[in-house]
Amino acid sequence: MTEEAATPELWNDPKYRKTLIQMMESQAYRELAAALMFGYGLQFVPSLKWLKFMTWHIREEMEHYEAVVKQYEEFTGESVEPVVNARLDKKPIPFAQSWYELAMAQFLYDRGGFWQLQEYQDCSFHPYRNTIQKILKEEAGHQDLGERIVVELSQSGEFEDEKKPIFAKWLRIGLLSFGRPKTEGNRYAMEVGLKRRDSGEVMQDFLNDIKPAVRSCSLQFPDPATLEMEFPDDLDWSL
Ligand SMILES: [Fe+2]
Numbered sequence: 121m122t123e124e125a126a127t128p129e130l131w132n133d134p135k136y137r138k139t140l141i142q143m144m145e146s147q148a149y150r151e152l153a154a155a156l157m158f159g160y161g162l163q164f165v166p167s168l169k170w171l172k173f174m175t176w177h178i179r180e181e182m183e184h185y186e187a188v189v190k191q192y193e194e195f196t197g198e199s200v201e202p203v204v205n206a207r208l209d210k211k212p213i214p215f216a217q218s219w220y221e222l223a224m225a226q227f228l229y230d231r232g233g234f235w236q237l238q239e240y241q242d243c244s245f246h247p248y249r250n251t252i253q254k255i256l257k258e259e260a261g262h263q264d265l266g267e268r269i270v271v272e273l274s275q276s277g278e279f280e281d282e283k284k285p286i287f288a289k290w291l292r293i294g295l296l297s298f299g300r301p302k303t304e305g306n307r308y309a310m311e312v313g314l315k316r317r318d319s320g321e322v323m324q325d326f327l328n329d330i331k332p333a334v335r336s337c338s339l340q341f342p343d344p345a346t347l348e349m350e351f352p353d354d355l356d357w358s359l
C-alpha cells in the first residue's frame with residue numbers, strides 16, 4: 121500500500137489526531153512566545169541596525185504563529201488561541217532583561233525551535249508538512265545573528281559575571297523545546313511518522329550545533345543535573 125493510500129485513514133485515528141493537535145499547540149505556543157519575548161526585548165536593542173533585525177524577526181515569528189493558527193483551525197475547526205493564551209498564562213516565557221540576555225535568548229531559544237521543527241518536516245500529515253517547510257525556510261534566516269552577537273559580546277569581556285547564569289538559563293529553555301526523551305508519546309509519534317526521531321537525538325544535534333559558539337564564548341556546559349530536566353544518559357556534552 122502506498123503512503124498516499126494509507127494516510128487518510130490514519131489521519132482520522134483518535135490517537136493520531138490527539139498527538140498532532142498537541143504538536144500544533146506546542147508549536148503555536150513557541151512561535152507566539154518568541155514574538156512576545158523578542159517584542160519585550162526591543163527596549164534593550166542598542167542600534168538601528170539591530171532594531172531592524174529584531175523587528176523583522178518579531179514579525180516573522182508572529183506570522184509563524186498565524187500559520188499554525190490557520191493550520192489548527194483547518195484540522196480541528198477550532199481556534200488554538202485560547203489554548204495558547206492559557207498556556208502562556210500558566211507557563212510564561214521569561215523575558216530577557218538586557219541586550220546580552222536578549223541575544224542569548226535569540227541564539228538558544230530560536231535555535232531550539234529550529235531543530236525541533238526539522239523533526240516535523242516529513243510529517244505524515246501532509247498539510248502540516250507544507251506549513252513546517254515554509255516556516256523552516258524563514259527560520260534558517262534567523263539562525264546566525266543571535267549567535268554572532270553573543271560571541272562578540274562575550275569576547276568583549278564585559279559580561280563575565282552574567283554570562284554563565286544567562287547561558288545556563290537559555291540553554292535549558294532551548295532544550296525544553298524538544299520534550300522529554302524516550303516517552304511513549306515520542307515512540308508513537310515516530311511510529312506513525314509525525315516526527316522523525318526521539319527527543320534525545322534532537323538534543324544531541326542541537327548541542328553539537330551550538331558547541332563552536334560555546335567554545336568561542338569561553339563557556340562550559342553546566343552540570344546537566346543542575347538543569348533539572350530529563351536527558352538520555354549517552355548525551356555527549358564534551359566541548
Ligand atoms: Fe518561528
Ligand SMILES: [Fe+2]
Binds near residue numbers: 154259
Ligand atoms: Fe525564529
